[in-house]
Amino acid sequence: MSLSVDVVVRGPDGEFDVLDVPEGCDDSAGFESWRWKVWGSDAVRSLGARWFPLLDGEWLEVATEELPELLAEVALLRAHLDLIGGATGVDPWGIAPPPVQQRGVGAEPPAREGRLPQVLCKS
Template sequence: MSLIVSIIKKNNIIVDTELLEAQVPEPHNNLFGFESYREKLWGMDTINELGCELIFSLKGTNIYAFDEDLDKLRSEFLILLDNLDVIQLHIGDYRDFIEFAAGNALEMIKIALTEKDKVGIAIW
């Protein structure tokens, strides 16, 4: 199985999340890696030590980010991108993949932030 990043609606809200996701510019998409990356990459201590608590939580659960957690998740992906050398040193050569996955997530988050009162982000 694969992990994906999606725009999801808040409870009792009517919004076309597929239409929102269609706004993601190419080459970005909803891919976020293999299921095994929950532990092999996102669940590594280095990710947590960088302060990326939401991303680290993928080790054991899905991420559902709404409201202020959207900004927090965005910040965590920027932290990852700023620390690729540290991650590579401690986890291995995932630089290209992290740039790919973080880019996909950041594009989805950017769109979700424009409709913050209606939607959030799921990484599952």
């Protein structure tokens, strides 16, 4: 089972539509076990992460006005991949592929165990 990130639009009656993943983006957030193994780990919590640790046992829903906080947390976690990988035993580049500049434009990210969601995708 895999863990994925979806963007939804809520209607006035609470119903929601799941939007398609934009071309060039990846909705993978790792294996289901990553809820506790990576995102709920002490390493991620020790960095002051608020959102990702919620995945350890809960469904994560982020309101539009809270997206800047989530994006800041993604940047924080990406900046500390070596620490997270060392503490969890997960290859840091399995958590997040190198930036496009390091891979080469148009190159595919390495096929690894999972990925930190790339919230900002190249359009």
